Amino acid sequence: MPKRSFFPSFFIFIILSVLFIFLSKTGILNGPASLIAKIASPIEKISFGFSSSTNKDNSIVAENKQLIKKLVDFQKMATENSALRDQFETTSPASQNLLPANVVSASSFIPGISSPEYLVIDKGKKDGIKTGMAVVFKDNLLGKITEISDSLSRVILVSNPSISFSAKTISIKGEPGASALGIISGMGGQDMILGNVLLSDTLAVGDYVTTKGDLQVDNAGFPPSIIIGKITSVEKKASDLFQRAKVKSLLDFSKLSTVFVVLSQ
């Protein structure tokens, strides 16, 4: 190849790429991009299906999740009843409007071994999804929508290091109704840290952590009482201002093929 003959090709395609960035920002490319996404969606599903077909959830794990959900619901009801009796607060669990979506991609470092960094689902703006909406699976929090196109959305997982939000604990082993407030931060994989918990609050290994609820008027944010995970270890020092706990999600993010977007509470 003669020297410098690649310069015209480089300039043409670098200018085209920059032009595409500007057009993409203006939204002109949404239509063609949506069409390409639709065409590629079946191929993506096949490709993702190959990697996840060997990782199907077994019945014991599914049953365990159901029992944990019942346990958390029971604890929640007990707390609510107690609160109602005392006339301090009343809550009425509202039905959630969930939109089922198929996972079309879940890229991870080593597929099947490491947890994915994010998920792409086959629902987008056209289906009423907005940035910030929560994504759940069997009452377990999965993450939130960060990017949307007309027919696809990207879900940042709850264990992603860039995510943090308020959470509360539900005591299973300790006194019923006791709960601690804190901030959940992602640690990668399936792990999270529940930090900023007052030393006077009780944290115990085996307690469940749920969302505190931070819904906004446009339904972006997390609804209350969605299970985030289970406390696996507690770090408490008398000299520190706060205590913290390591939390592990009950979901194996790499095994999910269908998830649910919380459209409204």
Place this chain on the structure above:
Amino acid sequence: MREKIFPILFIILVTFLEITVTTLPLIIGTFILLTVVFRQNWIFVAAFLTGIIFDILTIRTIGTTSTFLVFMVFLIFLYQNKFEIQTIHFVFVSTTIASVLFLVFLGFSSVILQALLVGVVTTVLFGLLSFYLKSSL
């Protein structure tokens, strides 16, 4: 045209793997390998189109990955004017550095480990390809 069919199929396969299954920057390794082996202008077209498809299907600003890939191919072409690029050292170092930059650009974790792994895989593929091309001549 026939000699381009296999590389194009390989690019398509790798692109879909990276979009759906793994965060390993396989696209980077593939384009460095193809640029070093073929040294032809069609790689700019392939880099541009691959970047566009990647951005659409991973819901990123369309054109950002294309810019990265086209610029990376350009740098390798520029480098070949002064130095020998068809060496194992060049393939390993350039793939690892480009992978680190690409993973940081995409905001992924385990950057060094993933970049080194892709560097090793690309270098092995380059070695095998060089051996095959030499023995077939």
